[in-house]
Amino acid sequence: MIQWFRNRKPELQPVPQPIEQAQKSLAFNALCHQFPAREKYRVLDLGPATARNVEFFGRIRCRLHIEDLFNTLVSFDYFSASGRASNDAVLSYLMPFPRNTRFDAVLAWDLPNYLDRDILRQVMQHIARYCGKGTVLFAWVSTNRYVPETPLRFEIMDEETLQCTGETAVLRAAPNYDAPEMPRLFPGFRICNSFALRNGYREYLLIFE
Amino acid sequence: MWKKSEEERPEISVPPASIRTPQPVKEQALIGPSLIVRGDITGEEDLVIQGQVEGKVILRNNNITIGRNGRIRADVLGKTITVEGSVQGNLVAEEKIVVRQAGEVKGNMQAPRVNLEDGAKFKGSIDMDGTAAEKPRVAGGEKEDKAAAAVQGDLMGKAGQSAKS
Numbered sequence: 387m388i389q390w391f392r393n394r395k396p397e398l399q400p401v402p403q404p405i406e407q408a409q410k411s412l413a414f415n416a417l418c419h420q421f422p423a424r425e426k427y428r429v430l431d432l433g434p435a436t437a438r439n440v441e442f443f444g445r446i447r448c449r450l451h452i453e454d455l456f457n458t459l460v461s462f463d464y465f466s467a468s469g470r471a472s473n474d475a476v477l478s479y480l481m482p483f484p485r486n487t488r489f490d491a492v493l494a495w496d497l498p499n500y501l502d503r504d505i506l507r508q509v510m511q512h513i514a515r516y517c518g519k520g521t522v523l524f525a526w527v528s529t530n531r532y533v534p535e536t537p538l539r540f541e542i543m544d545e546e547t548l549q550c551t552g553e554t555a556v557l558r559a560a561p562n563y564d565a566p567e568m569p570r571l572f573p574g575f576r577i578c579n580s581f582a583l584r585n586g587y588r589e590y591l592l593i594f595e
Numbered sequence: 596m597w598k599k600s601e602e603e604r605p606e607i608s609v610p611p612a613s614i615r616t617p618q619p620v621k622e623q624a625l626i627g628p629s630l631i632v633r634g635d636i637t638g639e640e641d642l643v644i645q646g647q648v649e650g651k652v653i654l655r656n657n658n659i660t661i662g663r664n665g666r667i668r669a670d671v672l673g674k675t676i677t678v679e680g681s682v683q684g685n686l687v688a689e690e691k692i693v694v695r696q697a698g699e700v701k702g703n704m705q706a707p708r709v710n711l712e713d714g715a716k717f718k719g720s721i722d723m724d725g726t727a728a729e730k731p732r733v734a735g736g737e738k739e740d741k742a743a744a745a746v747q748g749d750l751m752g753k754a755g756q757s758a759k760s
Contacts, residue, residue, distance in 0.1 A: 435717035440709060444723045451720045458718065 406551045408543060412581045413524055413589040415546040417491055420522045420578075420591070428488065430513065432456075433495045438541040438549070451489075453481060455509070456500055456537050473505070477512040488518040494525040495540045496587070498571070499533045499560055506563075506571050514574040514594065521594035523575055530586035532557035550585075568592065628664040642673075644680070655689065663697055676706075678715075 427448045431439065434454040443450045458480055492513060498506055517523075526538075535556040541549040568577055568590065575592035582588050622640035626632060630646035641658045644665040652659060652671045659673035665680030676688045678698035686692055688706035696714035705722040 435711055435715065437711045437713050437715075440711045440721060443721075444709060447724060449720050449722050452717055454716075454718055 407549075407585070409548050409550050409583065409585070410546055411548045411589060412546070413579055413591040414542070414548060416579050416591050417522050417524050418545040420491075420520075420593075427490045430489045430492045430516075432493060432497050433537065433540055436539065436541050438543065442542040442544075451483070455481075456497055473508050474512065477509060481512060483516050487516045489513075489516055489521055492517065492521065492523040493540075494523060496526040496528070496533070496537050498525050498563060499528045500537055502561065503563075503567075503571065507573065510572045510575075514572075517574065517594040519594060522578070523572065523590075523592040523594070525572075525590045525592070526583075526587045527563050527590060528560040528587050529562060529582075530560055531562075533560040534558075626665075661698070670702075 427446060428451070429443060429448055430451045430453065432453050432455040433439075434457060435452045440450065462476070462480065501509060534552045535554045535558050539551040539553060541551070543549055563571060565577060565580060565588075569575065572592055574594050576595055577590060578593040579591040580588060624638070624640050624642045626642070626644045626646045626648065628645045631648075632646065633649045635651045635653065636642070636648065637653045639656065640654070641660075642652070642654055643660045643662055644652075644667060645662040646665065648665075648667040648669050650669050652667070652669050652673070654673045656674055658675045658677070659671060660677045661667055661671075661680045661682055663679045665682075667681070668683045670685045670687075671682070672687045674689045675691045675693070676686050677693045677695065678686075678700055679695045680697070681699045683701045685702045686700065686704045686706070688704075690706065691708040691710065692704050692706040693710045694700055694712065694715040694717060696712045698712075699716040701718045703720045703722065704717075707724045709721050709723060711717060
C-alpha cells in the first residue's frame with residue numbers, strides 16, 4: 387500500500403482551473419434522512435477536518451470520527467523490524483476504533499478514486515467491521531478519464547448541498563469503477579441509490595446489510 | 596507666614612472603603628517555550644502552554660491555551676481549551692474547545708461546543724452535544740462510551756484528589 391502511494395507520478399495535463407463548485411447532492415440528502423431514530427449518531431468521515439462539517443454535525447447529537455485517510459496513508463512512514471507489515475495490520479494501526487464501535491454513516495467522499503482495487507477493498511473490509519445493518523456509506527466515483535491529483539475538499543453547506551474544492555490543477559488517471567464492481571469493492575454493502583452528476587462523477591449511497 | 600490655620604488646610608478626600616478594595620487579578624500561569632514538564636498539572640488558574648508537557652493537565656474551572664509553540668502529549672481537562680500548537684491526547688472541556696488554524700490535534704475531543712478553524716488539522720473523534728444552548732455536560736453525569744468515560748473519569752478522579760488536598 388505504501389509503495390503504491392510513493393510510486394504514483396502525476397500526469398501533467400493542460401487543465402482548467404481547480405474545481406470549486408457548490409453541488410446539489412441527492413445522495414447526501416438521502417443519507418441525512420436515512421439515519422434511524424437514535425439518541426446519538428456515529429459518523430466516520432474519511433476526509434480531512436473542515437469547520438463547516440464539524441459545525442453541521444454539531445447540530446445533532448453525534449460522535450464524529452475524522453480520519454483524513456488519504457493524507458494519513460500518504461504521510462505514514464512505517465518500518466517493521468521483522469519485515470513488511472500486512473496491510474490489515476497497518477489499517478488497524480491507522481484506524482484503531484474501539485471494538486464496540488458501530489458507525490451509522492461513513493463519508494468516503496471521493497477517496498475511492500485514489501485507491502486501487504485491492505487497497506480500496508481492504509480499506510472497506512476494515513471499516514465494515516465497525517458497521518452494522520443499516521449503516522449508510524456516501525461516495526463519489528469518477529466517470530471521467532482524469533481526476534485531480536489529490537482528493538477534493540468537501541464541505542457540507544446544508545443537507546443537500548456540498549461545496550467541492552480542488553486543491554490542485556494537476557490530474558491523474560481515474561480508476562473509473564462502475565456500478566457492478568461496487569459490492570466487491572465495498573464488502574457487505576449494496577447500492578441503495580446512485581446519481582450521475584454533470585461534473586463527471588457518479589455519487590453512490592450504499593447500505594450495509 | 597507658612598503656618599496655615601486649620602480651616603485653610605486642604606481637605607484630603609478619602610474614598611469609601613469599597614472603592615479602595617483592590618479588584619482581584621485573574622491569575623494566569625505560563626509554561627514557557629524552553630520548559631519541559633512531565634507529570635500532572637492541577638490547579639485553579641488559567642494556563643498558557645508554550646513549552647512541552649507530557650502527562651495530564653487538569654484545570655477544570657479554568658481556561659487552557661496551548662500556544663503556537665506548545666507541544667503536548669497529554670490529556671487535558673478544562674473549562675475552555677484553545678489549541679494553537681500541537682496536541683496528542685484527549686481534550687475534555689466544560690464549555691468549549693477551539694482549534695485555531697495553526698493548531699493540530701490527534702486525539703478525542705469532548706465539549707458542548709467545538710470550533711475548528713479552517714486549516715486546523717485534526718484526527719480523532721469529536722463528541723458533540725447537539726446544541727450550544729444545552730447545559731454543559733458534567734463529567735460523569737451522563738452515559739458515555741468507555742473510552743471517553745475512562746479519560747474523563749481518570750481526569751476527574753485526579754481533580755477531586757487535588758481539590759481535597
